[in-house]
Amino acid sequence: xxxxxxxxxxxxxxxxxxxxxxxxxxxxxxxxxxxxxxxxxxxxxxxxxxxxxxxxxxxxxxxxxxxxxxxxxxxxxxxxxxxxxxxxxxxxxxxxxxxxxxxxxxxxxxxxxx
Amino acid sequence: xxxxxxxxxxxxxxxxxxxxxxxxxxxxxxxxxxxxxxxxxxxxxxxxxxxxxxxxxxxxxxxxxxxxxxxxxxxxxxxxxxxxxxxxxxxxxxxxxxxxxxxxxxxxxx
Numbered sequence: 001x002x003x004x005x006x007x008x009x010x011x012x013x014x015x016x017x018x019x020x021x022x023x024x025x026x027x028x029x030x031x032x033x034x035x036x037x038x039x040x041x042x043x044x045x046x047x048x049x050x051x052x053x054x055x056x057x058x059x060x061x062x063x064x065x066x067x068x069x070x071x072x073x074x075x076x077x078x079x080x081x082x083x084x085x086x087x088x089x090x091x092x093x094x095x096x097x098x099x100x101x102x103x104x105x106x107x108x109x110x111x112x113x114x
Numbered sequence: 115x116x117x118x119x120x121x122x123x124x125x126x127x128x129x130x131x132x133x134x135x136x137x138x139x140x141x142x143x144x145x146x147x148x149x150x151x152x153x154x155x156x157x158x159x160x161x162x163x164x165x166x167x168x169x170x171x172x173x174x175x176x177x178x179x180x181x182x183x184x185x186x187x188x189x190x191x192x193x194x195x196x197x198x199x200x201x202x203x204x205x206x207x208x209x210x211x212x213x214x215x216x217x218x219x220x221x222x223x224x
């Protein structure tokens with residue numbers, strides 16, 4: 001089945017540690033996105049990528065890093081520089097074409113700093 | 115002015131009711147528009163794409179007014195399963211980003 005997969009579903013991190021969230025899609029989508037959602041709040045864009053080996057900062061990129069070495073994969077690293085990383089992280093992908101710009105989401109990763 | 119503004123809600127309606135949500139966006143360059151629904155502690159799921167003046171999908175109707183920079187979502191014959199947060203999402207076009215609205219929460223009551 002085609003889809004977008006995020007792992008792990010739940011992640012606990014000690015303060016000062018870097019952690020990497022996985023996002024894989026087999027939909028042959030060009031565009032991929034990372035969002036952060038805090039309780040009761042909307043989605044905020046961290047990074048997005050329209051093509052392999054290229055990505056753009058979103059509104060809240062500080063303390064995060066990404067890579068796009070393969071079309072299928074867009075991992076997000078939450079670094080120790082991110083002061084308040086506890087949140088719900090959502091990865092999305094989309095065709096990224098002129099005619100079809102919609103995005104589809106993975107099931108998300110809940111990150112908690114302990 | 116915020117990029118996307120939505121009715122804050124929550125909307126509490128009885129089953130079978132008709133409910134409408136409003137959304138305004140500030141960037142006139144927005145090319146396409148979407149409504150997503152998000153259940154509590156879940157990922158957003160695409161409900162409708164709105165590419166022209168509006169479209170209908172079963173009980174759901176979306177309207178777009180580009181001149182007023184306004185989008186609406188109408189839900190007829192509400193079901194308990196419609197309870198969710200509805201997100202208005204303009205898109206700036208190919209190669210650009212989505213802008214998610216804060217969402218409007220709907221509770222359909224038995």
